[in-house]
Amino acid sequence: MKFITTTAAALMLISPSVFANGYLGGQFNYVDGETGAGSVRLPGVSLLTGYQYNDYLGLEARIGFGVGDDSITTNGTKVEYELDYYYGGYLVGTLPLTKSFDLYALAGYAKAEAKVKANGSTIKGDDSKFSYGGGLKWNANRNWTFSVEYLMLVEDLDSVNLGVSYRF
Numbered sequence: 001m002k003f004i005t006t007t008a009a010a011l012m013l014i015s016p017s018v019f020a021n022g023y024l025g026g027q028f029n030y031v032d033g034e035t036g037a038g039s040v041r042l043p044g045v046s047l048l049t050g051y052q053y054n055d056y057l058g059l060e061a062r063i064g065f066g067v068g069d070d071s072i073t074t075n076g077t078k079v080e081y082e083l084d085y086y087y088g089g090y091l092v093g094t095l096p097l098t099k100s101f102d103l104y105a106l107a108g109y110a111k112a113e114a115k116v117k118a119n120g121s122t123i124k125g126d127d128s129k130f131s132y133g134g135g136l137k138w139n140a141n142r143n144w145t146f147s148v149e150y151l152m153l154v155e156d157l158d159s160v161n162l163g164v165s166y167r168f
Helices: 002-014
Strands: 022-035 038-052 057-066 069-074 077-096 101-118 121-139 144-154 157-167
Touching: 022 057, 022 077, 022 144, 038 069, 038 077, 038 157, 057 101, 077 121, 077 144, 101 144
Parallel strands: none
Antiparallel strands: 022 038, 022 157, 038 057, 057 077, 069 077, 077 101, 101 121, 121 144, 144 157
């Protein structure tokens, strides 16, 4: 999957015809992680790039990382959780509602890595799975879009994302 994501990004940078229908953006992510002891909120940021084939279909690649951690105290022990990174590649289906608003759904593959710290020990874990979600996009003008979405990143990690993108 890394090869596909890297190749897609490289083609967007090389080919002017691909670049004409491409976009770059960023998101702030409110990642919710489910642990055996409860939920943790792990803030993150992500960068995305994509290509819109037509009004209804596109491809997108994302890479992100955590920008904070959260903790749970269980049986008197403080356990800290931190999101290291995540990436994914998605097929994006779009349903134009009006000139300014679109609904979209995404489906693809994602991988995430997180750390758990307790009693001076650190354990890293990762997961890669089918990933899916959907959202609402506001097309502010020809180039700028703003979005809010829900994304099931991997098992036990889902997120609500606020984003902005620039279309070329």
